[in-house]
Amino acid sequence: MKHVVLTGFMAVGKTAVGRRLAKRLGYDFVDTDQLIEQQAGMTIAQMFERLGEAEFRERERRVIEDLELSTPTVIATGGGTFVDEANRKRLKQLGVVVCLVTSLETILERVGRNEARPLARGDARKRLVEMYERRKPAYSKADVLVETEGLTVEQAVSRVSAMIAAHLKGNATEVSGS
Numbered sequence: 812m813k814h815v816v817l818t819g820f821m822a823v824g825k826t827a828v829g830r831r832l833a834k835r836l837g838y839d840f841v842d843t844d845q846l847i848e849q850q851a852g853m854t855i856a857q858m859f860e861r862l863g864e865a866e867f868r869e870r871e872r873r874v875i876e877d878l879e880l881s882t883p884t885v886i887a888t889g890g891g892t893f894v895d896e897a898n899r900k901r902l903k904q905l906g907v908v909v910c911l912v913t914s915l916e917t918i919l920e921r922v923g924r925n926e927a928r929p930l931a932r933g934d935a936r937k938r939l940v941e942m943y944e945r946r947k948p949a950y951s952k953a954d955v956l957v958e959t960e961g962l963t964v965e966q967a968v969s970r971v972s973a974m975i976a977a978h979l980k981g982n983a984t985e986v987s988g989s
């Protein structure tokens with residue numbers, strides 16, 4: 812295996828879990844949303860406001876396409892990244908794709924406390940519920956789906972590591988139920 816890619820809906824913990832997972836595996840860590848922000852010199856919320864979502868998606872695609880990784884890396888992506896077919900293809904080539912899964916209730920509760928996500932601003936409940944359903948088929952194309960509901964970051968990292976190991980041995984389903 813080369814790299815580990817983390818996907819999943821907004822607020823499932825991709826960045827927090829990714830950072831700790833990288834530490835545990837001795838891998839580097841990169842967050843593609845942060846790369847987009849660094850390159851643009853503005854936050855994603857500002858980018859949505861000033862340039863619009865279409866421009867954000869364009870930049871997101873470019874960042875994924877241009878990723879240059881010289882050492883094994885854990886890559887945390889944005890919630891919409893893996894939904895795009897070109898991104899999906901590229902991310903799958905980079906290594907094992909892990910989708911973190913938590914309940915919609917937990918997601919709604921977390922995004923409600925954070926203004927940094929433009930797609931979750933205001934009275935977003937209905938929009939997010941629809942988006943969650945619409946994106947499920949794309950997320951299910953990940954190599955491994957890991958349920959992290961109720962887990963601490965450390966527990967989630969342990970489960971993700973175990974699931975990746977099982978996937979690489981070809982028996983991921985056995986661990987997923989544990």
Ligand code: S3P
Binds near residue numbers: 825928929
């Ligand atoms: C988005 C999720 C965000 C960020 C952008 C769009 C999405 O990342 O990429 O606001 O389309 O779901 P997180 O999943 O880290 O919140």
